[in-house]
Amino acid sequence: MAVPKKKILVVVMDGLGDRACPDLRGLTPLQYIRHPNLDWFLTHGQGGICDPVGPGVRPGSDTAHLSILGYNPHEVYTGRGPFEALGIGMDIQPGDVALRCNFATVDDSLEVLDRRAGRIREPETSELVECLDGIEIDGVECLVKESTEHRAVLLLRGEDLCPDITDADPGGDTHLMMCEPLTEEAEFTAGVVNGFLEECYERLKNHPTNRKRVAAGLPPANILVPRGAGSFPNIDPFPEKFGVSAACVAGVGMIKGICKACGLDVYPLPDNCDGTMDSDFIIKAQCAMEALEEYDFVLMNCKAPDIAGHDGDAKAKSEVIKRLDTMAGYIKDNMPEDLVVALTCDHCTPCILGDHSGDPVPIAIFTRNIVRDEASEFSESGCARGGLGRIRGRDIVPICMDLANRTEKYGS
Amino acid sequence: MAVPKKKILVVVMDGLGDRACPDLRGLTPLQYIRHPNLDWFLTHGQGGICDPVGPGVRPGSDTAHLSILGYNPHEVYTGRGPFEALGIGMDIQPGDVALRCNFATVDDSLEVLDRRAGRIREPETSELVECLDGIEIDGVECLVKESTEHRAVLLLRGEDLCPDITDADPGGDTHLMMCEPLTEEAEFTAGVVNGFLEECYERLKNHPTNRKRVAAGLPPANILVPRGAGSFPNIDPFPEKFGVSAACVAGVGMIKGICKACGLDVYPLPDNCDGTMDSDFIIKAQCAMEALEEYDFVLMNCKAPDIAGHDGDAKAKSEVIKRLDTMAGYIKDNMPEDLVVALTCDHCTPCILGDHSGDPVPIAIFTRNIVRDEASEFSESGCARGGLGRIRGRDIVPICMDLANRTEKYGS
Numbered sequence: 001m002a003v004p005k006k007k008i009l010v011v012v013m014d015g016l017g018d019r020a021c022p023d024l025r026g027l028t029p030l031q032y033i034r035h036p037n038l039d040w041f042l043t044h045g046q047g048g049i050c051d052p053v054g055p056g057v058r059p060g061s062d063t064a065h066l067s068i069l070g071y072n073p074h075e076v077y078t079g080r081g082p083f084e085a086l087g088i089g090m091d092i093q094p095g096d097v098a099l100r101c102n103f104a105t106v107d108d109s110l111e112v113l114d115r116r117a118g119r120i121r122e123p124e125t126s127e128l129v130e131c132l133d134g135i136e137i138d139g140v141e142c143l144v145k146e147s148t149e150h151r152a153v154l155l156l157r158g159e160d161l162c163p164d165i166t167d168a169d170p171g172g173d174t175h176l177m178m179c180e181p182l183t184e185e186a187e188f189t190a191g192v193v194n195g196f197l198e199e200c201y202e203r204l205k206n207h208p209t210n211r212k213r214v215a216a217g218l219p220p221a222n223i224l225v226p227r228g229a230g231s232f233p234n235i236d237p238f239p240e241k242f243g244v245s246a247a248c249v250a251g252v253g254m255i256k257g258i259c260k261a262c263g264l265d266v267y268p269l270p271d272n273c274d275g276t277m278d279s280d281f282i283i284k285a286q287c288a289m290e291a292l293e294e295y296d297f298v299l300m301n302c303k304a305p306d307i308a309g310h311d312g313d314a315k316a317k318s319e320v321i322k323r324l325d326t327m328a329g330y331i332k333d334n335m336p337e338d339l340v341v342a343l344t345c346d347h348c349t350p351c352i353l354g355d356h357s358g359d360p361v362p363i364a365i366f367t368r369n370i371v372r373d374e375a376s377e378f379s380e381s382g383c384a385r386g387g388l389g390r391i392r393g394r395d396i397v398p399i400c401m402d403l404a405n406r407t408e409k410y411g412s
Numbered sequence: 413m414a415v416p417k418k419k420i421l422v423v424v425m426d427g428l429g430d431r432a433c434p435d436l437r438g439l440t441p442l443q444y445i446r447h448p449n450l451d452w453f454l455t456h457g458q459g460g461i462c463d464p465v466g467p468g469v470r471p472g473s474d475t476a477h478l479s480i481l482g483y484n485p486h487e488v489y490t491g492r493g494p495f496e497a498l499g500i501g502m503d504i505q506p507g508d509v510a511l512r513c514n515f516a517t518v519d520d521s522l523e524v525l526d527r528r529a530g531r532i533r534e535p536e537t538s539e540l541v542e543c544l545d546g547i548e549i550d551g552v553e554c555l556v557k558e559s560t561e562h563r564a565v566l567l568l569r570g571e572d573l574c575p576d577i578t579d580a581d582p583g584g585d586t587h588l589m590m591c592e593p594l595t596e597e598a599e600f601t602a603g604v605v606n607g608f609l610e611e612c613y614e615r616l617k618n619h620p621t622n623r624k625r626v627a628a629g630l631p632p633a634n635i636l637v638p639r640g641a642g643s644f645p646n647i648d649p650f651p652e653k654f655g656v657s658a659a660c661v662a663g664v665g666m667i668k669g670i671c672k673a674c675g676l677d678v679y680p681l682p683d684n685c686d687g688t689m690d691s692d693f694i695i696k697a698q699c700a701m702e703a704l705e706e707y708d709f710v711l712m713n714c715k716a717p718d719i720a721g722h723d724g725d726a727k728a729k730s731e732v733i734k735r736l737d738t739m740a741g742y743i744k745d746n747m748p749e750d751l752v753v754a755l756t757c758d759h760c761t762p763c764i765l766g767d768h769s770g771d772p773v774p775i776a777i778f779t780r781n782i783v784r785d786e787a788s789e790f791s792e793s794g795c796a797r798g799g800l801g802r803i804r805g806r807d808i809v810p811i812c813m814d815l816a817n818r819t820e821k822y823g824s
Binding site for chain 2 (some may be wrong): 018019020021022026028049053054055056057058059060061062063064073077080228350352353354355356357358359360380381384385389390
């Protein structure tokens with residue numbers, strides 16, 4: 001009997017899970033707001049809870065997405081720098097070391113006056129980056145590109161680089177720290193980064209853009225402060241690992257970067273799907289449906305609930321859920337007949353924390369002919385009653401692949 | 413947003429879980445007896461079931477407590493001897509080998525007449541130990557200290573010791589067996605233990621204490637039978653591993669020893685908190701509340717349910733549950749406002765077995781703002797309906813740490 005292979009859509013509603021919110025009478029946003037379309041996928045499918053990385057582990061969006069794509073982040077996560085670089089479209093190669101940077105304001109003695117240089121942004125950051133990109137220190141090429149707001153990436157390309165160095169980010173401290181090597185092998189790399197820091201200050205301190213800022217009473221962005229050094233991630237490409245063509249539908253640079261590093265294509269989106277609070281979920285869902293015509297596997301990320309969670313705004317998060325529910329309705333009405341759909345989040349972002357937590361996240365998996373359970377409310381508690389039980393992030397893709405009739409028999 | 417860190421209390425009701433008891437109309441003691449205060453923590457929190465070590469693995473109290481403290485016992489458990497030694501306050505050091513011993517009665521041909529020497533206890537055991545402590549065999553110092561009832565610990569200190577030797581305990585057999593080396597490296601150590609056995613018999617057979625016992629018609633305690641050899645455990649200290657100050661509130665030597673080996677402080681308790689059937693749980697709970705003023709993390713152990721289980725006495729175990737429930741009520745009424753509380757057991761001790769089983773144990777985790785589930789009866793079956801799902805012993809501390817807002821983000 002030839003069983004047709006199904007396509008797969010994984011919808012990651014970033015940071016959607018929560019804890020009891022005092023502003024919502026002790027309910028979570030998912031418990032507080034009606035969401036009949038999200039519930040439809042659960043009622044017609046199976047619910048469960050999922051530890052994105054592991055029980056009690058508080059994941060970043062990066063490590064959580066690696067898990068959701070079926071990888072063990074403890075094996076493949078090599079620091080945020082390389083993922084950020086991939087996310088903004090830098091061409092990171094084996095042997096490179098990438099670091100995330102902030103534009104900052106320092107005085108002559110390298111005291112940090114403003115860690116974000118007055119939240120400088122484009123086009124000024126692009127103007128400043130232009131004079132930094134391509135600096136050579138000890139034979140190492142320093143590639144620089146602006147990222148969102150006051151952020152940028154520094155990519156080192158050359159021989160004998162090693163990412164085991166400390167952050168130059170002063171954190172709570174006020175004096176800019178030089179990078180220290182954590183291993184003997186990384187001494188050369190620390191020296192290169194510190195050399196870049198000095199050269200960077202020399203080139204930025206009197207830069208015309210900064211002169212204009214000072215004249216306007218704004219802090220000059222006269223240094224780039226690097227942190228999160230990492231090397232090129234060594235990841236088995238997702239299409240080879242699972243035998244499918246795959247794309248991501250995401251607006252946020254970092255998510256795109258992670259997906260690209262895992263070998264997924266980044267599906268082009270219109271400007272109004274940009275991973276902000278105002279991102280248009282219906283357009284994004286339309287793009288996901290289009291992508292499913294071309295690809296076997298599509299991961300879709302909606303960033304807005306995470307933003308509301310970081311803002312600690314339970315009411316705003318509830319409003320986002322209404323829009324996500326409308327999106328779920330669109331998917332329900334427009335999806336191909338034989339699709340496997342997983343609705344979940346990469347981590348909880350409880351409003352009372354304003355940050356990620358290690359709580360398990362709700363998950364619903366739907367496809368035709370799946371064994372239904374009694375779970376009916378897509379929420380942290382409602383999904384916990386479902387037939388999936390408690391799974392891990394990296395179980396999601398194997399479970400979907402099997403429901404899609406795409407797995408090889410192990411044994412006979 | 414600065415989120416306050418909470419303190420954590422883990423209450424281990426030793427051996428509390430059970431199987432269907434014929435004496436209780438086929439119910440478990442937890443199903444048979446009302447316990448509204450234990451239920452309160454579940455109703456206001458989350459329930460689940462927990463495999464202390466792994467599904468179907470029948471743990472000892474020692475391996476289960478290591479798991480509950482977040483360790484993998486397969487990595488850190490080095491035999492019961494060292495944990496028993498730590499529990500009775502012996503100063504075990506790297507390189508030492510420790511063995512648990514019974515005082516026993518043998519005849520001239522080393523036939524064992526009574527494996528527990530008529531359940532001899534203090535002060536007689538202390539009198540006998542005095543003539544054994546400090547014996548030197550082949551340059552190895554033999555340190556001996558009495559433990560509870562007919563038990564003692566033999567600690568070997570010297571060069572080239574190796575714990576890979578068989579037990580001298582005859583078990584079902586009646587003839588005292590000499591220790592055999594399990595590896596070539598352990599040949600010397602087996603020789604030392606066997607040399608100690610001979611010297612021990614020589615010194616004890618005509619000891620005044622034993623002459624008095626024989627005159628009174630009691631079996632002489634004329635040998636120490638060692639088993640459970642192990643070396644100094646190599647464990648990352650709990651306070652460093654989890655970034656908290658930590659103490660245990662326990663009456664039983666072995667539990668204190670395990671906690672001490674894991675770097676927890678042993679909180680001093682009055683004599684009526686001695687880990688027996690009559691141990692005063694309210695006083696113990698008071699001490700736990702005091703300890704929480706000083707420490708971030710407190711593990712509390714109540715031994716009585718395990719004792720009732722080993723006695724196969726389901727009615728007695730039910731009575732113990734009434735007292736545990738009163739204790740839970742005391743904790744509920746006296747705990748600090750922002751506390752994470754986990755109620756669980758280290759293993760089931762089903763009355764029909766009179767010994768530990770590998771069944772999963774019930775667990776409830778409570779804290780303010782936790783997402784509640786619908787579980788409401790703290791029992792083996794009632795907790796299985798809860799939102800925690802099925803977890804492992806070593807997930808408990810990470811989950812509590814995250815609920816206490818004490819975890820570092822992994823990634824960003």
